[in-house]
Amino acid sequence: MSRYARKVSTTPAFKRLPRAVREQQMLDAAVRVFSRRGYHGASMDEIAEEAGISKPMVYAYLGTKEELFVACLHREGTRMMEAIAGAAAPDLPADERLWRGLRAFFGFVGAHRDGWAVLYRQARGEQPFAGELAVMRARLVEVVAGMLDHALRAERREVAETELEVVAYALVGATESLADWLADRPEADPEKTATRMMNAAWLGAGQLLRGVTWRPPSEQGRAPS
Amino acid sequence: MSRYARKVSTTPAFKRLPRAVREQQMLDAAVRVFSRRGYHGASMDEIAEEAGISKPMVYAYLGTKEELFVACLHREGTRMMEAIAGAAAPDLPADERLWRGLRAFFGFVGAHRDGWAVLYRQARGEQPFAGELAVMRARLVEVVAGMLDHALRAERREVAETELEVVAYALVGATESLADWLADRPEADPEKTATRMMNAAWLGAGQLLRGVTWRPPSEQGRAPS
Numbered sequence: 001m002s003r004y005a006r007k008v009s010t011t012p013a014f015k016r017l018p019r020a021v022r023e024q025q026m027l028d029a030a031v032r033v034f035s036r037r038g039y040h041g042a043s044m045d046e047i048a049e050e051a052g053i054s055k056p057m058v059y060a061y062l063g064t065k066e067e068l069f070v071a072c073l074h075r076e077g078t079r080m081m082e083a084i085a086g087a088a089a090p091d092l093p094a095d096e097r098l099w100r101g102l103r104a105f106f107g108f109v110g111a112h113r114d115g116w117a118v119l120y121r122q123a124r125g126e127q128p129f130a131g132e133l134a135v136m137r138a139r140l141v142e143v144v145a146g147m148l149d150h151a152l153r154a155e156r157r158e159v160a161e162t163e164l165e166v167v168a169y170a171l172v173g174a175t176e177s178l179a180d181w182l183a184d185r186p187e188a189d190p191e192k193t194a195t196r197m198m199n200a201a202w203l204g205a206g207q208l209l210r211g212v213t214w215r216p217p218s219e220q221g222r223a224p225s
Numbered sequence: 226m227s228r229y230a231r232k233v234s235t236t237p238a239f240k241r242l243p244r245a246v247r248e249q250q251m252l253d254a255a256v257r258v259f260s261r262r263g264y265h266g267a268s269m270d271e272i273a274e275e276a277g278i279s280k281p282m283v284y285a286y287l288g289t290k291e292e293l294f295v296a297c298l299h300r301e302g303t304r305m306m307e308a309i310a311g312a313a314a315p316d317l318p319a320d321e322r323l324w325r326g327l328r329a330f331f332g333f334v335g336a337h338r339d340g341w342a343v344l345y346r347q348a349r350g351e352q353p354f355a356g357e358l359a360v361m362r363a364r365l366v367e368v369v370a371g372m373l374d375h376a377l378r379a380e381r382r383e384v385a386e387t388e389l390e391v392v393a394y395a396l397v398g399a400t401e402s403l404a405d406w407l408a409d410r411p412e413a414d415p416e417k418t419a420t421r422m423m424n425a426a427w428l429g430a431g432q433l434l435r436g437v438t439w440r441p442p443s444e445q446g447r448a449p450s
Contacts, residue, residue: 094430094434095431098430121349121355124346124349126351130346148430148434151434152434155434155435157434157436163421165406166403166406166418166421166422166425167421167424167425167430167433169399169402169403169405169406170399170400170402170403170421170422170425170426171399171425171430172402173398173399173400173401173402173403173405174394174395174396174398174399174402175395175398176398176402177394177395177397177398177399177401178391178394178395178398180394180398181390181391181394193391196388196391196392196395197391197395199392200391200392200395200396200429201395201429201430202429202430202431203429203431203432204425204426204427204428204429204430204431204432205319205323205373205392205396205426205427205429206320206427206428206429206439207428207429207432208392209319209373209376209377209380209382210380211382214431
């Protein structure tokens, strides 16, 4: 899908393991340097030094600074999606699935505040990074819309695809906005942020204003109606 | 607040009107060119030509391309805030105030799809534009949090400031995400998008999945409980 993924697939089989390990080390170094300096401020010299490897080797493995940034974005995005997917359990009720997904997502952002702040924010407005992010966001919207659709089918109800898509876009946008909020507040607790987001998303402002709150099923038998 | 606002205020009084008019013409031209070419692709030559004015005059009035882009962002953002503020009526119930704000906002985005797509998306990730946008978003979050607080006080309830802030961030993020959705779909109706957003924001996913929907008070006596 990304240039990075394509590049990996052309590596000869016998070299795959050491190359993959070295690439991960380079990506770790690149994420640290991009987090420290921002995309424009980061230099390939600093990234090479941080990785303990020569600059020509960095170019040979991962290409230009732009390609390296895309590779960082792609890896961090994949890790994020894996964290969310790992939390999902299709047989649970929709509210608990949403809650688990949100908890995994905010847990990821909380553990990667620097990476989030730099990689995602910077990528949002700049081509070709914005395109990579748009692909990730679209995948996330699909996951959320699929979950809502699954919940509707379980109740033998149907809703037009556009309606599901709109709710999914709203949920992803709200979550992204709160991820920014969390990334800026080192003192904020990721799980508490997930609960707040769950309240806003599941109950809506109308019920919140009336004092209704949602609690994870583990804290009380079932979510309040 | 912005460089642009400061610049206007230093204009001698006797020159204010013609200067203000010319500046608006230049900004109109700049928004069109930025929409067509993007920030990096736009040239001051093309903007000057579009405005029917010499390039040195554009520089003299509005500064560098960067300052011109900030001025465009600032003007469009102010217009958007005015559209939202103009729709507000503090004595209405919270749901109707939110609905009117959303309708005004999506109406604005629908009427300025090109400007939204280019100005806001481009500004999101790039300094110093991201700073300007962050200021606008913070103002919008304050407006929404203030509205929620007002609604709570009316019912003599109180909620920690952080809780209000989080709900406001979620609402603004969800709305922004749907604005992107709307900007990409020339066939989508702004008012219908506002109603969908209202449903997601006011009722939450939980009630939507149960088939509850919110309707503007004009369409039926009161919003359903």
